Amino acid sequence: MTRVVVLGAGIAGHTAAAFTRSWLGRGDTVTVISPRPDYNWVPSNIWVGVGLMKASKVTFPLAPVYERAGIEFVQASARELHPEGRDGDSTPYVTAEFGDGRRTGVRYDFLINATGPSLRFDKTPGLGPEDGHSLSVCLPDHAAQTAAALDEEVERMRRGERRKFLVGVGHGTCTCEGAAFEYIVNLEFELRNRGVRDKAEITWITNEYELGDFGMGGMHLKRAGYITPSSVFNASLFAERGIDWITRAHIHQVEPGRALYETLDGSRREQEFDFAMLLPPFSGVGLKAIDRAGADITERMFMPNAFMRVDADYTARPHEEWKAADWPRTYQSPDYGNVFAAGIAFAPPHAISVPRKSPNGTVIAPAPPRTGMPSAMIAKAVARSIVDMAGGAREPTHSASMAEMGAACVASAGANPFTGTAASMTVFPIVPDYDLYPPYGRDVKRTFGEIGLAGHWIKILLHHMFLHKARLRPGWRLIPE
Amino acid sequence: MDTDKTEYVTNPTRPTLFMRTFLPYQAWRFAVINLKMIEIIRRSHKTETTDA
Numbered sequence: 001m002t003r004v005v006v007l008g009a010g011i012a013g014h015t016a017a018a019f020t021r022s023w024l025g026r027g028d029t030v031t032v033i034s035p036r037p038d039y040n041w042v043p044s045n046i047w048v049g050v051g052l053m054k055a056s057k058v059t060f061p062l063a064p065v066y067e068r069a070g071i072e073f074v075q076a077s078a079r080e081l082h083p084e085g086r087d088g089d090s091t092p093y094v095t096a097e098f099g100d101g102r103r104t105g106v107r108y109d110f111l112i113n114a115t116g117p118s119l120r121f122d123k124t125p126g127l128g129p130e131d132g133h134s135l136s137v138c139l140p141d142h143a144a145q146t147a148a149a150l151d152e153e154v155e156r157m158r159r160g161e162r163r164k165f166l167v168g169v170g171h172g173t174c175t176c177e178g179a180a181f182e183y184i185v186n187l188e189f190e191l192r193n194r195g196v197r198d199k200a201e202i203t204w205i206t207n208e209y210e211l212g213d214f215g216m217g218g219m220h221l222k223r224a225g226y227i228t229p230s231s232v233f234n235a236s237l238f239a240e241r242g243i244d245w246i247t248r249a250h251i252h253q254v255e256p257g258r259a260l261y262e263t264l265d266g267s268r269r270e271q272e273f274d275f276a277m278l279l280p281p282f283s284g285v286g287l288k289a290i291d292r293a294g295a296d297i298t299e300r301m302f303m304p305n306a307f308m309r310v311d312a313d314y315t316a317r318p319h320e321e322w323k324a325a326d327w328p329r330t331y332q333s334p335d336y337g338n339v340f341a342a343g344i345a346f347a348p349p350h351a352i353s354v355p356r357k358s359p360n361g362t363v364i365a366p367a368p369p370r371t372g373m374p375s376a377m378i379a380k381a382v383a384r385s386i387v388d389m390a391g392g393a394r395e396p397t398h399s400a401s402m403a404e405m406g407a408a409c410v411a412s413a414g415a416n417p418f419t420g421t422a423a424s425m426t427v428f429p430i431v432p433d434y435d436l437y438p439p440y441g442r443d444v445k446r447t448f449g450e451i452g453l454a455g456h457w458i459k460i461l462l463h464h465m466f467l468h469k470a471r472l473r474p475g476w477r478l479i480p481e
Numbered sequence: 482m483d484t485d486k487t488e489y490v491t492n493p494t495r496p497t498l499f500m501r502t503f504l505p506y507q508a509w510r511f512a513v514i515n516l517k518m519i520e521i522i523r524r525s526h527k528t529e530t531t532d533a
Contacts (some may be wrong), residue, residue: 016493103510108528198515235490235491236488236491239486239490239492240492245486360531373522377525404525405524405525406525407521408517408522418502418504419502421501421502424518426517426518428521441484446517446521446524447519450510451501452501452510453501453502453504454507454508454510454511455514457511458514458515480522481522481526
């Protein structure tokens with residue numbers, strides 16, 4: 001009997017659990033440990049945040065789905081990994097903590113760490129909806145709160161007041177600029193729909209060096225006889241919609257009604273707002289690792305940012321020496337062959353965008369994205385490797401390097417079946433490989449982008465398809481990651 | 482908005498804006514974009530198998 005334990009039930013964890021369960025034998029067990037009772041299709045949270053969708057449309061309870069699929073569900077937060085077991089019993093286990101503080105140990109033969117990010121609003125004083133002065137769409141309840149705040153702003157504008165909107169990222173090391181981008185263009189579209197656009201001043205604030213970087217170093221698109229950087233398309237999209245932008249920025253403090261920020265040239269400025277939706281930086285969730293003797297081995301298994309070390313090359317090198325081969329392939333822990341990480345939980349070897357610091361030493365550069373399609377593909381490859389290893393394979397049998405896979409992405413720019421639009425993009429590979437695809441690092445035939453109503457239809461289709469897949473309804477395996 | 486920025490960006494022409502929501506053209510683009518995405522998904526899934 002093989003016991004597989006999956007930590008986390010987001011896109012990576014849920015995908016890994018579903019495929020592992022599907023491929024393992026009946027005598028084997030799959031257990032998911034996750035603190036939240038619901039699955040959340042995060043890409044659609046932006047629609048909740050502009051009031052177009054209820055939070056209940058992007059979530060569903062996990063327990064009945066797992067019961068039907070034969071997956072054990074423990075609603076608790078994973079706290080400690082014991083990959084060597086304890087004195088007298090070498091069976092590895094995970095310590096998880098329930099909401100009431102009780103702890104339990106869950107034994108495993110194989111472990112998948114898919115805990116996703118910790119939302120580090122605390123990295124910027126005053127950031128965030130709970131203890132700060134800004135809003136978020138990271139979680140369904142955050143997004144619902146943001147929609148309610150937007151309704152209030154619209155009411156004020158209907159009474160004739162002018163309002164300032166600030167959208168973007170709340171720290172110099174944030175990732176997920178794409179999600180904030182989707183939010184700002186949907187916000188602008190929604191304000192037009194509600195007839196108050198002329199009363200709104202909308203500003204984008206980002207840690208990207210140029211617009212359209214998205215933590216991937218931007219893209220180059222072949223269009224009308226030119227290879228054009230994505231910054232050109234992004235700037236065009238903003239200018240067309242009357243959205244102003246601030247790039248190369250690190251917000252160091254959010255106060256009521258104003259964000260204080262520093263830019264790469266070292267200057268310090270402030271931006272006033274009435275409504276700010278600013279995404280937080282991420283770190284790992286802070287799992288501890290303990291060896292058999294009880295010694296703390298967290299630093300061995302995890303990087304300082306609390307993401308898990310896997311089979312990447314973490315040697316510190318200057319940006320010019322970064323290679324596609326630095327990126328992990330199997331996501332196996334170098335110390336424990338039965339432990340894997342999937343999705344945001346694995347530690348990338350370095351950024352994709354060029355790292356930059358201000359003269360004050362402030363890092364202002366996006367972290368690499370690893371959400372959505374790559375998260376799910378990594379999880380599926382890890383699940384397949386584990387099932388094969390449970391069947392006798394000595395090494396992981398499947399790989400999913402972000403330097404060898406592409407990504408298809410649809411960024412909503414207005415939700416309406418006849419007048420809405422979305423930017424449809426493909427990029428191949430996600431991590432540029434300058435040896436294989438000089439000089440841009442990507443296959444320009446397979447890296448493309450266009451904006452139009454068709455993209456919105458695809459976005460709607462994907463929303464329903466991926467929720468169908470996540471509910472493990474008939475035919476879910478046929479829907480690609 | 483800062484006019485320095487808007488003066489130096491690429492702006493879509495009226496026909497480009499019209500085509501973005503012109504239903505027959507978008508139905509065609511729906512098919513084309515889906516095919517492009519399927520190609521990326523197909524190529525990306527190829528990376529799963531190793532020789533191990």
